[in-house]
Amino acid sequence: MKARSARNRLSGRWLIAVLPYLWLIAFFFLPFLIVLKISLSQTAIAQPPYTPTLDLAAGWTGLKAFLGGLSFSTYGLLAQDDIYLLSYLKSLQIAALSTLVLIVIGLPIAYGMARAPGRTQPILLVAVILPFWTSFLIRVYAWINILQRDGLLNDALRALGLIAEPVAWLASDTAVYIGIIYSYLPFMVLPLYANFQKLDESLLEAAADLGCPRWKTFFLVTLPLVMPGLAAGALLCFIPIIGEFVIPDLLGSSQTLMIGQTLWTEFFANRDWPVASAIAVVLLALLVVPIAFYENVRSRQIEGR
Amino acid sequence: MSVGRKFSSFNLISVALGIAFLYLPIVILVVYSFNASRLVTVWGGWSLRWYAALLEDSALQEAAANSLLIALASATAATVLGTLAALTLTRLGRFRGRLPFVAMLYAPLVMPEVITGLSLLLFFVAINLDRGFLTITIAHTTLTLCFVAVVVQSRLAGFDRTLEEAAMDLGCPPLRTFLTVTVPLIAPAIAAGFLLAFSLSLDDLVIASFTTGPGATTLPIRIYSDVRLGVKPEINAVCTIFVAVIALVVIAASILTRRAEQRQQVSAYY
Numbered sequence: 001m002k003a004r005s006a007r008n009r010l011s012g013r014w015l016i017a018v019l020p021y022l023w024l025i026a027f028f029f030l031p032f033l034i035v036l037k038i039s040l041s042q043t044a045i046a047q048p049p050y051t052p053t054l055d056l057a058a059g060w061t062g063l064k065a066f067l068g069g070l071s072f073s074t075y076g077l078l079a080q081d082d083i084y085l086l087s088y089l090k091s092l093q094i095a096a097l098s099t100l101v102l103i104v105i106g107l108p109i110a111y112g113m114a115r116a117p118g119r120t121q122p123i124l125l126v127a128v129i130l131p132f133w134t135s136f137l138i139r140v141y142a143w144i145n146i147l148q149r150d151g152l153l154n155d156a157l158r159a160l161g162l163i164a165e166p167v168a169w170l171a172s173d174t175a176v177y178i179g180i181i182y183s184y185l186p187f188m189v190l191p192l193y194a195n196f197q198k199l200d201e202s203l204l205e206a207a208a209d210l211g212c213p214r215w216k217t218f219f220l221v222t223l224p225l226v227m228p229g230l231a232a233g234a235l236l237c238f239i240p241i242i243g244e245f246v247i248p249d250l251l252g253s254s255q256t257l258m259i260g261q262t263l264w265t266e267f268f269a270n271r272d273w274p275v276a277s278a279i280a281v282v283l284l285a286l287l288v289v290p291i292a293f294y295e296n297v298r299s300r301q302i303e304g305r
Numbered sequence: 306m307s308v309g310r311k312f313s314s315f316n317l318i319s320v321a322l323g324i325a326f327l328y329l330p331i332v333i334l335v336v337y338s339f340n341a342s343r344l345v346t347v348w349g350g351w352s353l354r355w356y357a358a359l360l361e362d363s364a365l366q367e368a369a370a371n372s373l374l375i376a377l378a379s380a381t382a383a384t385v386l387g388t389l390a391a392l393t394l395t396r397l398g399r400f401r402g403r404l405p406f407v408a409m410l411y412a413p414l415v416m417p418e419v420i421t422g423l424s425l426l427l428f429f430v431a432i433n434l435d436r437g438f439l440t441i442t443i444a445h446t447t448l449t450l451c452f453v454a455v456v457v458q459s460r461l462a463g464f465d466r467t468l469e470e471a472a473m474d475l476g477c478p479p480l481r482t483f484l485t486v487t488v489p490l491i492a493p494a495i496a497a498g499f500l501l502a503f504s505l506s507l508d509d510l511v512i513a514s515f516t517t518g519p520g521a522t523t524l525p526i527r528i529y530s531d532v533r534l535g536v537k538p539e540i541n542a543v544c545t546i547f548v549a550v551i552a553l554v555v556i557a558a559s560i561l562t563r564r565a566e567q568r569q570q571v572s573a574y575y
Contacts, residue, residue, distance in 0.1 A: 013396060013397065013479075014397060014400070016389050016392050016393055016396070016397075017389070017393040017397060017400070017406070019385075019386060019389050020386045020387075020389045020390035020393060020406075020410070020450070020454075021393075021402070021406055023386055023446075023447070023450070024406070024409040024410060024447075025409070027425065027428070027443060027444075027446075027447040028409050028412070028413070028447055029409060030428060031424035031425050031427065031428035032424050034424065034427045034428050034431050035420075035423060035424045035427055038427055048430050105323070108315070108316075108319035108323075109319050109320060109322075109323035111316065111319070112312075112315075112316035112317065112318075112319040112320035112323075113320055115311065115312050115313070115316045116312055116316070116320065117312060122559075122563070124320065124324070126555070126556070126559050127324055127327070127328075128323075128324075128327065129555065129559070130552060130555050130556075131327045131328070131331065133501070133504050133505075133508075133551055133554070133555045134331065134508075134548050134551050134552065134555075135507075135508040135525070135544070135547055135548070135551065136508055136510070137508065137510050137525050137528060137529060137532075138331075138334070138528070138544040138547060138548060139330065139331065141334070141528070141532050141540065141544060142330035142331055142333065142334040142544075143330055144532070145330070145333060145334060145337060145541070146330060146333060150344075152333060182326070182327075182330070185323070185326070185327060186327070189323070235415065236414075236415060239415040239416075239417070240415055240416075240417055240418075242417060243416075243417020243418065243419050243420060244417070245418070245419050245511055246510060246511065246529075250532060250533070260417060260419045263419050263423065264419060267423060267515075268514075273427070276423060277423065277427065280419070280420045280423050280424065283417065283420060284420060287416075287417070291412060291415060291416075294415055295407070295408065295411055295412075298411065299407070
């Protein structure tokens with residue numbers, strides 16, 4: 001009763017929601033409406049480089065002329081030219097395969113961290129978080145030092161006598177995969193670690209006591225218990241990787257054209273704002289389901305705490 | 306801590322390999338920033354010449370100053386907005402309009418940056434706002450406020466509401482209760498959120514590239530245009546300084562959060 005009376009005194013507390021709510025509507029929601037609008041426009045040599053533009057001063061007739069000028073022709077363009085479909089598919093392929101690899105190498109790392117002696121765990125945690133905060137760009141750049149033709153990897157392999165001629169690691173699919181897996185590893189390890197830490201060890205002991213082999217315990221007991229962390233980590237990697245720009249741009253070749261690069265080129269090099277917007281709309285439409293799924297996983301984890 | 310836990314050699318090897326994988330490229334970068342030779346593969350002894358070269362590069366220093374200023378401004382705005390958003394989520398219960406709010410707040414966490422960058426730029430063009438310092442700051446605030454909200458929200462979730470109720474039962478007005486009881490208790494999370502927002506803003510390339518304008522080149526934009534031309538020892542030196550600054554920020558943040566946890570444990574004894 002007392003708690004309620006105290007809470008009632010805060011009648012104006014909804015005011016705290018006003019500022020962040022308005023900010024997000026203005027700088028998150030409205031911009032998307034504009035992307036949608038421009039994706040329905042046509043390229044023009046003008047400033048801004050598209051038609052129609054909404055002329056509010058012309059009132060009702062201006063609005064009618066504006067609505068009449070919108071069309072889906074840009075989307076037709078996306079469907080006709082193979083380059084768009086191919087870069088969407090390439091992005092999906094790279095994101096799916098790298099997420100899979102991230103799960104496979106993230107699981108033992110997170111598991112090992114959770115089993116480390118209690119005192120060292122906070123240190124290991126900071127050690128994993130530190131690169132996650134360190135510049136994305138710099139971490140990708142660091143790989144150029146290693147992977148380039150006269151770089152350290154070729155030097156090391158030659159010194160070991162494994163290769164005679166330097167291998168062109170850079171500008172290849174391999175380099176893009178290495179860069180992505182390297183950059184996103186903390187995103188996979190952290191949610192998994194949080195789940196492994198909560199894991200009730202007595203369940204594993206019970207399985208062992210009942211004669212269950214260790215690999216079977218892992219798949220039948222451990223894996224289902226850390227599934228929420230696995231799902232969160234996989235989505236935290238998969239969704240941004242699809243739209244990745246920096247990594248394929250610096251480490252990849254023209255063969256590894258991902259959709260983020262296509263959007264970037266359409267916008268910056270070709271100055272084709274309607275096509276760039278249409279790419280963004282299609283990309284977002286593809287990501288709506290995984291994003292909704294991610295928010296669902298997220299909210300369930302918070303409430304389950 | 307359960308007794309049954311064993312740290313097997315398999316665990317040790319996987320953690321060691323994982324940490325080595327995460328740190329080796331950065332360590333190599335740092336070491337080679339002190340390389341006297343211009344060639345990446347040739348070790349010419351230790352030298353500070355690339356750091357000295359940075360002192361001559363005034364355009365680079367200007368880019369660094371821009372980045373710091375934008376990071377400071379956007380992190381401050383994001384901390385205020387993110388803290389309010391976290392309070393909204395934890396204190397207002399299931400209010401109408403909560404779902405769209407949560408969706409808008411958390412979507413930037415996973416949203417590909419090219420989409421966020423493009424949409425903000427088109428928005429700034431539509432409202433006729435000149436691109437530059439202000440537009441990057443707004444864009445970074447929007448990007449980072451959700452990170453602040455996540456950090457502060459987790460702190461508020463484990464917050465002892467009876468302290469606030471006690472203050473108000475003793476006649477303390479709500480605003481004053483908030484400022485003298487709530488804020489000091491969640492201050493470490495607010496500070497950690499600020500530092501996270503600061504380092505994210507300092508690091509961002511994609512969104513800044515979309516929303517930048519004449520005279521507002523940030524450090525990542527400058528580094529990116531240099532890197533596209535190939536590896537240069539000067540870039541190794543810039544990156545090393547950059548990594549050192551962010552490492553200091555992260556370590557400060559983790560100490561702050563740790564202290565907050567200890568403080569909460571102490572308050573549990575009362």
